[in-house]
Amino acid sequence: MDEATFLDPKFQNKHSVTSPEALQQLLGDLASPEFLEDVAAGFAQAPMNVRLSPYILSRIDWTNPYEDPIRRQFVPVASTRLPDHPGLRFDSLGEQDDSPTNGLVHRYPDKVLFLALDVCPVYCRFCTRSYAIGGSTDTVDKEGYKPKPERWHKGLAYIASRPEVEDVVLSGGDAFMLPARKLRELLMSLLAIPHVRRVRVASKGPAVMPMKILGDTDWTDALCDAVDHGRKQGQEVCLHTHFNTPEEISYISRDAMDLLFQRGVKVRNQSVLIRGVNDDPARMTTLVKRLSAINVQPYYVYQHDMVKGVEELRTSLADSIELERWVRGTTAGFNTPTFVTDAPGGGGKRDLHSFDYYDETTGISIYRSPSVDPDQYYVYFDPLDRLPAAGRRRWADPDEHARMVKEAVLAAGLSGFEPATPM
Numbered sequence: 001m002d003e004a005t006f007l008d009p010k011f012q013n014k015h016s017v018t019s020p021e022a023l024q025q026l027l028g029d030l031a032s033p034e035f036l037e038d039v040a041a042g043f044a045q046a047p048m049n050v051r052l053s054p055y056i057l058s059r060i061d062w063t064n065p066y067e068d069p070i071r072r073q074f075v076p077v078a079s080t081r082l083p084d085h086p087g088l089r090f091d092s093l094g095e096q097d098d099s100p101t102n103g104l105v106h107r108y109p110d111k112v113l114f115l116a117l118d119v120c121p122v123y124c125r126f127c128t129r130s131y132a133i134g135g136s137t138d139t140v141d142k143e144g145y146k147p148k149p150e151r152w153h154k155g156l157a158y159i160a161s162r163p164e165v166e167d168v169v170l171s172g173g174d175a176f177m178l179p180a181r182k183l184r185e186l187l188m189s190l191l192a193i194p195h196v197r198r199v200r201v202a203s204k205g206p207a208v209m210p211m212k213i214l215g216d217t218d219w220t221d222a223l224c225d226a227v228d229h230g231r232k233q234g235q236e237v238c239l240h241t242h243f244n245t246p247e248e249i250s251y252i253s254r255d256a257m258d259l260l261f262q263r264g265v266k267v268r269n270q271s272v273l274i275r276g277v278n279d280d281p282a283r284m285t286t287l288v289k290r291l292s293a294i295n296v297q298p299y300y301v302y303q304h305d306m307v308k309g310v311e312e313l314r315t316s317l318a319d320s321i322e323l324e325r326w327v328r329g330t331t332a333g334f335n336t337p338t339f340v341t342d343a344p345g346g347g348g349k350r351d352l353h354s355f356d357y358y359d360e361t362t363g364i365s366i367y368r369s370p371s372v373d374p375d376q377y378y379v380y381f382d383p384l385d386r387l388p389a390a391g392r393r394r395w396a397d398p399d400e401h402a403r404m405v406k407e408a409v410l411a412a413g414l415s416g417f418e419p420a421t422p423m
């Protein structure tokens, strides 16, 4: 096809692949029959829907799809799947427990997460919100967050009634999928609430469908107009995006980020640390530098959440800490991401190093989050296949599970505290 067709966001949406059959038809001889069978089995087991834009498919090296960092993020295969960790809970961050109205998460005193919709331009296998995003699959029924006026009104009314809320993260789902009119309406409604000082629009779009920023001028104008309107009123509107690998940055993403930079939109990046995708120093350092080069500030790198069906993508905390050592110092401090663990059970983001206790043999780390709840502790578990043999032996015995957690809590000096999620 010609370049203009490929750069048309409508073409990208219309021709996104959602089934193994469509993928097979598109790839033809580019991938082996064995690989395609593996993908079909992967689709059937995945808790997350699959949606692959032509752009994202074009970034995959089909001569070596098993090792490809973009394939690993978006195309499930059955053969590499590992059993979920026994400590996994489906909504591992406990978002539904902290929701005063459907699709509004209020955990930190001054910040809310507004889940405006439940669809995305592509679906990430490792999505923390796989409990709700992307529609039901063969293995999971999802209620989802539809962009319905009544639900949005309830969310906006809640924010308006809470003067302590200064910071709103607009997420989902992905704001990239909101029609321009709806995005404009929602952003302007938020900016009309005087105590809202900052609105962050969360979107993976720049990494997976950057041509929309260049080609869908209504959508880009809706974002930029809100940024300008907010600035005049002393309120910040910015874009938080989600690049995970250097391969996701193309000349199209560079042009899109240049356009936003010229129009005064601040863009920050939140990566997820994923095994085989960005977990070595050279790749993560390259990502950080390339982001800085296109004026996207590397803000966070998240320890991979405990998510159903993607155990082979998680790293151990020890590996992540070592990676952070290599990245820090390679560029300016303000372009050096903070590595964080989102404490399972609702503790929020904690600096990776700020655990009260960590046992590399059992893979158990214990965090506290006094600003969220001073009496609770939060437990994160390394993937079992990354543990030494002594640790794997203990996890093989179900009677040992609670005992290992208890030992870790005692060693942390937190025996009088409550667990955020019972083991």
Ligand code: SF4
Pocket (backbone or CB within 6 Å): 119, 120, 121, 122, 123, 124, 126, 127, 128, 129, 133, 172, 173, 174, 203, 204
């Ligand atoms: S774009 Fe964000 S919300 Fe959508 S699937 Fe990926 S991580 Fe989840």
